[in-house]
Amino acid sequence: MTDRSTASTPAKRRVGIMGGTFDPIHHGHLVAASEVAKSFDLDEVVFVPTGNPYMKRNVSPSEDRYLMTVIATASNPRFTVSRVDIDRDGPTYTVDTLRDVMRLRPDSELFFITGADAIAQILEWKDSDDMFEYAHFVAVSRPGHELVLDDSLPRESVSVLEVPALAISSTDCRDRARRGYPVWYLVPDGVVQYIAKHRLYTDSDHDEERASAPEGSAVFSSDRAHEVAT
Numbered sequence: 001m002t003d004r005s006t007a008s009t010p011a012k013r014r015v016g017i018m019g020g021t022f023d024p025i026h027h028g029h030l031v032a033a034s035e036v037a038k039s040f041d042l043d044e045v046v047f048v049p050t051g052n053p054y055m056k057r058n059v060s061p062s063e064d065r066y067l068m069t070v071i072a073t074a075s076n077p078r079f080t081v082s083r084v085d086i087d088r089d090g091p092t093y094t095v096d097t098l099r100d101v102m103r104l105r106p107d108s109e110l111f112f113i114t115g116a117d118a119i120a121q122i123l124e125w126k127d128s129d130d131m132f133e134y135a136h137f138v139a140v141s142r143p144g145h146e147l148v149l150d151d152s153l154p155r156e157s158v159s160v161l162e163v164p165a166l167a168i169s170s171t172d173c174r175d176r177a178r179r180g181y182p183v184w185y186l187v188p189d190g191v192v193q194y195i196a197k198h199r200l201y202t203d204s205d206h207d208e209e210r211a212s213a214p215e216g217s218a219v220f221s222s223d224r225a226h227e228v229a230t
């Protein structure tokens with residue numbers, strides 16, 4: 001590994017941020033984070049489950065998504081999980097995620113990881129100009145999505161990276177679980193078991209809980225967190 005420090009300036013920690021709704025987290029997310037960590041010489045990748053992903057509907061409780069993310073990342077010493085987005089009220093905006101991570105990890109250089117689908121919409125995100133001041137963005141390839149950068153993006157703040165193609169989406173995992181098809185090998189084993197144990201995508205009570213939540217909001221279940229933690 002190259003020495004990133006000099007006599008006068010100690011090296012900043014290089015911290016990746018993998019933001020996502022992770023409903024559920026799958027191997028496409030994990031491979032993307034692992035590849036960016038290798039290519040950008042990252043010391044840590046922080047997975048940040050969204051609190052209220054205002055662009056998505058019928059999202060599972062944030063505590064379930066958080067716990068699945070903890071389970072999925074537990075075996076990698078460089079992977080950590082942050083609650084900053086799920087503990088903040090209101091819609092989840094990446095500009096807030098970056099500010100919170102900067103506050104908690106001062107003297108770090110941040111790299112925000114996005115898939116090809118997300119980078120295509122990034123100019124519509126809140127305060128996108130500020131985001132590019134706070135972090136370097138790494139757009140990874142994703143099957144079914146062309147990896148092209150809009151001419152208006154600040155090129156010095158955005159890189160692209162080809163990663164092994166895994167045609168997996170959370171939408172497909174949820175559909176499979178609902179229809180009784182296996183999600184083994186699409187998501188980590190512990191996540192398969194968590195989905196089954198908590199009947200995440202099959203339970204009709206759960207569907208009612210989602211349906212009664214305000215539009216676009218995540219619903220919260222502290223009972224599930226307690227069950228798993230004990």
Ligand SMILES: Nc1ncnc2c1ncn2[C@@H]1O[C@H](COP(=O)(O)OP(=O)(O)OP(=O)(O)O)[C@@H](O)[C@H]1O
Nearest residue numbers: 019020021022028114115118142166168169170171
């Ligand atoms: N298979 C994949 N390969 C590369 N990047 C991915 C892949 N799946 C998701 N990503 C990226 O990971 C981030 C978080 O994705 P998200 O949690 O929304 O998963 P998703 O599979 O896209 O979910 P959904 O199907 O519910 O929209 C986004 O930047 C997305 O582009």
Ligand SMILES: O=C(O)c1ccc[n+]([C@@H]2O[C@H](COP(=O)([O-])O)[C@@H](O)[C@H]2O)c1
Nearest residue numbers: 019020021050053092093094095125126
């Ligand atoms: O900041 C925004 O306006 C914004 C709009 C849409 C998505 N994002 C972020 O993009 C990441 C992936 O989101 P999602 O909904 O595709 O899972 C996650 O970290 C979101 O907070 C951010």
